Amino acid sequence: MDEKDLFLADIRKSLGYSAQDARTTQECASLFASADDAAVLERIQYRTHVEKQALLKILQENAEKINLDVQPVKSLADAATRIVEIVEKAEPEFGHTKQLIQHDDTVLAKLQLWKRFSGKAVQVHTAYAVDSQVREKSIASYVGLTAPRWAVAESATIVELGEPGRPRSTSLVPSVHIALIHLKDVLAELSEVYAMLRQQPPEHSCLFISGPSKTAEIEAHMVHGAHGPRQVHLVVVDEQLKEAEGLRGSGLFSS
Amino acid sequence: MTLQAGRNYREEASKGLDNDCLQKSLKKLQNNFGKGAMEYWASMTDSGLRDRAKNTRMETLANLDVVLSTLAENVEKAGGHVYFAKTAEDAVNYCLRVAAKNDVETVVKSKSMTSAEIGLDAALKGSDIEVLETDLGEYIIQLAEDQASHTIAPCIHLNRSQIGRLFEEKLAVALHRRYPPNLPDCQKSTLRHKMLDADMGITGCNIACAETGRISLVSNEGNIRMVTTMPRVHVALMGLERVAATMEDHQGLLQLLTQGAALQKLSTYVSFAGGKRLAGDPDGPEEFHLVVIDNGRSKILGDNAFREVLACIRCGACLNICPVYGRIGGHAYLSPYSGPVGAVVSPLLFGINQYADLCKGESLCGACLDICPVKIDLPRMLLELRYKLAYGDRKWQTRKHDRGEALVFKLWRISIAAGPLYRLALRCGYWMQRPLFGRKSLLSILPGPAKRWCADRDMPSLAGEPFSRRWKKRHGKGRTQHGVKDG
Numbered sequence: 001m002d003e004k005d006l007f008l009a010d011i012r013k014s015l016g017y018s019a020q021d022a023r024t025t026q027e028c029a030s031l032f033a034s035a036d037d038a039a040v041l042e043r044i045q046y047r048t049h050v051e052k053q054a055l056l057k058i059l060q061e062n063a064e065k066i067n068l069d070v071q072p073v074k075s076l077a078d079a080a081t082r083i084v085e086i087v088e089k090a091e092p093e094f095g096h097t098k099q100l101i102q103h104d105d106t107v108l109a110k111l112q113l114w115k116r117f118s119g120k121a122v123q124v125h126t127a128y129a130v131d132s133q134v135r136e137k138s139i140a141s142y143v144g145l146t147a148p149r150w151a152v153a154e155s156a157t158i159v160e161l162g163e164p165g166r167p168r169s170t171s172l173v174p175s176v177h178i179a180l181i182h183l184k185d186v187l188a189e190l191s192e193v194y195a196m197l198r199q200q201p202p203e204h205s206c207l208f209i210s211g212p213s214k215t216a217e218i219e220a221h222m223v224h225g226a227h228g229p230r231q232v233h234l235v236v237v238d239e240q241l242k243e244a245e246g247l248r249g250s251g252l253f254s255s
Numbered sequence: 256m257t258l259q260a261g262r263n264y265r266e267e268a269s270k271g272l273d274n275d276c277l278q279k280s281l282k283k284l285q286n287n288f289g290k291g292a293m294e295y296w297a298s299m300t301d302s303g304l305r306d307r308a309k310n311t312r313m314e315t316l317a318n319l320d321v322v323l324s325t326l327a328e329n330v331e332k333a334g335g336h337v338y339f340a341k342t343a344e345d346a347v348n349y350c351l352r353v354a355a356k357n358d359v360e361t362v363v364k365s366k367s368m369t370s371a372e373i374g375l376d377a378a379l380k381g382s383d384i385e386v387l388e389t390d391l392g393e394y395i396i397q398l399a400e401d402q403a404s405h406t407i408a409p410c411i412h413l414n415r416s417q418i419g420r421l422f423e424e425k426l427a428v429a430l431h432r433r434y435p436p437n438l439p440d441c442q443k444s445t446l447r448h449k450m451l452d453a454d455m456g457i458t459g460c461n462i463a464c465a466e467t468g469r470i471s472l473v474s475n476e477g478n479i480r481m482v483t484t485m486p487r488v489h490v491a492l493m494g495l496e497r498v499a500a501t502m503e504d505h506q507g508l509l510q511l512l513t514q515g516a517a518l519q520k521l522s523t524y525v526s527f528a529g530g531k532r533l534a535g536d537p538d539g540p541e542e543f544h545l546v547v548i549d550n551g552r553s554k555i556l557g558d559n560a561f562r563e564v565l566a567c568i569r570c571g572a573c574l575n576i577c578p579v580y581g582r583i584g585g586h587a588y589l590s591p592y593s594g595p596v597g598a599v600v601s602p603l604l605f606g607i608n609q610y611a612d613l614c615k616g617e618s619l620c621g622a623c624l625d626i627c628p629v630k631i632d633l634p635r636m637l638l639e640l641r642y643k644l645a646y647g648d649r650k651w652q653t654r655k656h657d658r659g660e661a662l663v664f665k666l667w668r669i670s671i672a673a674g675p676l677y678r679l680a681l682r683c684g685y686w687m688q689r690p691l692f693g694r695k696s697l698l699s700i701l702p703g704p705a706k707r708w709c710a711d712r713d714m715p716s717l718a719g720e721p722f723s724r725r726w727k728k729r730h731g732k733g734r735t736q737h738g739v740k741d742g
Contacts, residue, residue, distance in 0.1 A: 004327065007339035007549060011320045011495070014557030025325060028318040031311075032325075032466065035503040062520070094447070127537055134537045139451060155520035164535030168484045172477060173451075190521070194506045201467060204536055208525040213477035217392040217408060219415055220283060221435035226391060227443060227450070228477025228524070 037195040044192055049240060055153040055186050056236060062156035066211035067224060069233045070156075072183075074241045080111040083145065083178055086233050087122060092142040093175040093230070101125040101138050101174065102145035104165030108180060113145075129164035138167060144174035144229070148209075150196065151181050151234060154189040155210055158234060162205035171209060177229040179209075183238040264587050264612035271412075271584035277404070280411040281581050289576035291518045292626055308511055309629045311504045312566035316556060322465045322500050323547060329468025333530025335543040343373035343550045350375060350457070350490055351382055353544055357488050359384055359454040363446075365472070365479040366390040366409070367459030368569065369492040369548060371591035372604070375457070387449055389478035391439055394446070398425045404585030404593065406571030407516050412584060456482035456540070458528075460493035461512060462568065463545075464505045469529040470545065471505065473513060473522040483528045489540035491528065495552050496565040508568055511628035515570035551604045558650070560639050564599050566629050573623035573633065579616055588613060595623035599636045607643060607653045614640040659704065678721065685717045692716045 001009070009019040017023065025032050047055075056072060063070045073079045092098060100117075102108050104126050114124045125137040138144070146166070150159040158179050162168045171177045187193055197206065213228030224230045271277055296305065315322055327337040340346035354362070362384055364370065379386045388397045392409035396402065398421055403409035410418070419433030422441050430437055458479055463470040470491050472479045483489050499505040513519045532539040555561050574580050574594030585593035589610070590601035598617050602610035614637045623633040644656040655661060670677045692698055697713040700706070708714070 003341065003345070004324075004337070004339045007341055007547070008320050008324055010341070010549065010553045011323070011556065014553045015317060015320065017320070022324070023318075023321050025321055028314075028321055031314050031318055031322070031500045034501070066523075094444075129535050129537065138538075157521055162536065162539070164537065167537035168480070169538050172480050172484060190506060190510065194502050198502055202527075204533055205539060206469070206527040207480075208521055210519075210521045210523050212523070213475070214523055215391045215439050215476045217390075217395070217410060218418055218435045218438050219280070220287075220408075221415075223436045223439045225443070226439050226476035226478070227389065227446075227481050 035195070035198065037198055040192055040195040041199065044187065044196070049183075052183050052186055053238065053240075055188055056183060056238065058188075059151060059153040059156055059186060059234075059236075062153065063211070063234065066156055067214075067232075068156050068211040069231070070236060071233060072236045072238055072241050074237075074239060076107070076110055076237060079180055079235045079237055080113060080116055082233075082235055083111065083113065083180075084116050086176065086178060086231075087117075087143050088120075090143060090176045090231065093225075094142070095140065097140070098122040098143075099125065099137070099141040100143040100145060101127055101134075101141040101170055103147055103167075103170055104128050105147040107182075108145060108147050111180075127165055127167050127170060134167055135169070138169045138173045141174045143176045143178060144170040144172075145178045145180065146171050148179050148181055149185065150193055151179075151186045151236070152188070152190055152193055152208075153186060157190070157193075158209040158232075159193055160205075160207040160209060161202045162207070163203070168205050168207065171207070172228050175225065175229055176231045176233070177209075177212075178233045178235065180235045180237070183236055186236065262586075262589055264589065264616060267587035267589065268583035268616070271587055272582060274412055274584070276414045276417070277412040277584045278582075280408075281584060284405070284408065284411060285575055285581045288516075288518060288572070289581075289626065292515055292572050292575065292628075295514055295518060296626070296628075304507055305511065305628055305630055308504075308507045309566065309631075311499070311507070312568075312629050313563070315498065315500055315504070316496065316562055316565055318500075319495065319498075319556065322498055323495060325500075326463055326465040326468060326498055327545075327547075329465065330529050330543075330545050331468075333468050333543075334533070335468070335530045335545060337545045337547065340546055340548045340550070343548070346373050346492065346546050346548050346550070347375055347378045349544075349546055350492075351378060353488065353490060353542075354379065354382065354384055354455060357454060357542065359488065361385045361387070361449065361453040362455045362457055363387050363389050363450050363453040363482050363486065364393075364457045365459070365474065365482045366393045367457065367492055368406070368591040369459050369494055370457060371403070373492070373548065373550065375492075387446065387453070389446060389450060389476075389482055390474075391442055391476060391478075394442055395421065398422075402586055403591065405574060406569060406593070412586070450478070450481040451485050453482075453486045455488040455490065456486040457490045457492065458482055460491045460497050460545070462505055462508050463493060463498040463529075464500075464502055465498055466501045467527075467529075469527040471509065472526050472528060473509070473524065474526075475517075475519075475523040477524055480524055480526055483526060483540065484538055487540060488542045488544070489528065490544045490546060492546050492548060495547050495549055496556075496567075497569075508629075512568050512570050515568070515572035515626075515628040555603050561599070561603055561636055563631055564596070564603065564633075564636060566631055567596055567600070568629060569596075570628060572626045572628060576622045576626045577617070578620060578622065579618050583616075587616070595633045595637070596631070599633055599640065602640055603651075607640060607648075607651050608656070611644050611656050614644070678723070681717060681721050685719060688716055 013019045060070045127134045148158045149161045212224045212232045215226040388394045395410045404412045460470040513522045580594040588597040598613040643653045647655045
């Protein structure tokens with residue numbers, strides 16, 4: 001018997017089972033019974049645009065409480081404009097150069113940020129899987145741009161799934177994190193994320209982000225940017241957005 | 256683990272009571288988080304969640320052998336290693352072996368009570384490995400060579416000027432102002448390159464999920480993400496009970512954890528780790544090790560009276576409401592686990608005799624049961640521990656804790672059962688106390704063995720006219736059917 005068998009034998013003994021005979025999941029089937037997600041998945045699938053816009057409102061309200069900036073925009077071009085504004089406003093925290101790193105994502109590529117920043121002192125990197133210097137570029141960057149899989153209205157959470165081309169560090173090491181998402185990927189609550197994750201379990205990493213990094217260790221005084229980003233901006237693309245709503249944002253960083 | 260050398264409950268409690276900064280912080284903490292959690296439980300829409308979570312926790316514990324082997328199977332499927340450590344030494348030795356194999360020079364840690372339980376830091380330092388805590392509170396505690404005093408706010412006993420002075424001394428920095436926002440920045444700039452360059456990251460585990468083979472870690476600062484993303488090796492330590500069978504169970508526990516701990520719908524970061532970096536993955540650890548630790552837990556699991564304490568999800572909510580913890584602070588509990596849950600878990604893990612003061616110090620008011628997200632009956636288990644101390648228990652190797660006290664209670668039981676004798680004793684007591692009390696009704700000093708009793712409280716005098724006589728006088732024969740006459 002190796003250390004694992006001995007260890008589990010001790011547990012079986014404590015639980016009143018025979019120490020020798022290993023048990024299987026069939027013997028506690030109810031504990032491992034899989035959740036019935038059909039209704040939840042159907043609800044997500046058939047959610048109307050108006051309902052999704054209502055979710056965005058809830059997302060904005062909840063985001064404001066945790067200092068997550070939500071910016072609804074009407075098009076990718078508008079999204080690029082917003083991102084440029086945010087990048088230009090932010091000052092590098094470590095070092096003096098202005099560098100940005102973005103996930104290798106088709107939508108992010110369409111923003112053509114390199115064009116927007118040409119002639120300006122901002123260098124744009126993309127985290128291509130083949131690039132062996134992604135780590136160094138992430139550390140040198142003060143802005144990280146990602147395309148998360150979902151956003152959750154209930155808790156103002158961004159869900160990032162890692163994979164080649166989508167480093168975990170993009171949303172962690174730079175001082176400012178900008179996430180770009182389409183309204184269709186805004187979910188109502190956490191249970192919907194869990195249902196989606198059960199449908200297609202992520203092979204690589206999975207991460208929930210709710211607002212900027214923070215600490216209240218010293219005299220319960222809230223400080224943002226403890227080890228992760230001090231600002232997080234979520235840009236939501238909604239083609240049917242009415243002009244007035246697009247400009248409002250959540251107020252925190254909007255001009 | 257033995258009692259933290261040279262410290263005892265009584266002295267540490269007195270120190271806590273005298274620490275003005277701690278008193279202020281505890282009051283604030285309990286007013287915000289304790290009251291807030293109670294209000295949240297009362298108003299939550301899914302009012303059955305806590306009961307369901309408790310049930311699944313208990314069912315998981317009852318099938319822990321299967322749940323843990325499923326977890327191990329799935330972690331290994333994802334390329335991770337799982338080590339089952341029977342004792343603290345086994346766990347420490349395994350971590351040292353992993354460190355040696357990978358030529359580790361620097362370890363960055365995120366807050367893990369389990370690592371404190373097994374004494375990992377000292378062992379790593381003994382192997383000439385630099386060990387750095389990355390959670391701001393734990394980092395401050397490490398610099399000050401102090402002990403954590405709260406589960407999620409380890410340095411609440413220190414104020415900004417103490418911490419500022421500490422940073423100036425230990426980090427050789429000149430702080431412009433000892434203003435809270437400056438202090439985390441100061442830590443960040445000191446620690447950032449260490450975190451980016453460290454060889455190994457060590458974390459605890461909030462809740463593992465057997466079905467997916469992932470462990471989940473919650474943090475607000477982002478230090479846990481750093482520790483699990485940047486170094487080559489990630490070692491996660493978990494007590495054998497910190498596991499949910501399915502994602503569905505995991506979700507409920509995660510939400511209860513972040514609400515109970517800090518009234519958050521979700522903490523800023525929830526990371527799901529486990530397995531090694533896959534082909535093409537740009538970052539994440541090249542090696543992942545999960546160390547599942549028994550260290551006395553299977554004995555608790557095997558005792559129906561105490562199994563329930565393993566359902567704890569370590570949110571620290573009971574600390575935020577306990578009137579005893581709220582006065583004496585965390586140091587008096589002499590263990591990484593403080594507060595009401597510490598008063599139950601520490602004696603069971605480290606020895607009931609040695610930790611006898613903890614269960615006696617709690618007030619049994621029941622607030623910890625009310626606030627617990629998974630409704631663990633801590634008061635019942637505190638009583639259970641006291642029973643074992645009063646009468647001795649072979650399985651837990653408790654000896655009768657105080658024979659003098661046992662004798663007093665025995666005499667008390669005999670006299671109270673014999674009515675006239677009891678009344679006579681009261682009468683005698685009343686006359687005998689007169690020279691002591693005079694006209695006072697409360698006494699601060701008593702002679703002989705009773706002296707210690709008065710060290711922390713006053714002794715009320717026996718009434719000239721006992722309650723039973725007053726009752727008779729007032730209600731006389733006028734007893735109604737329900738026992739007491741109105742008015």
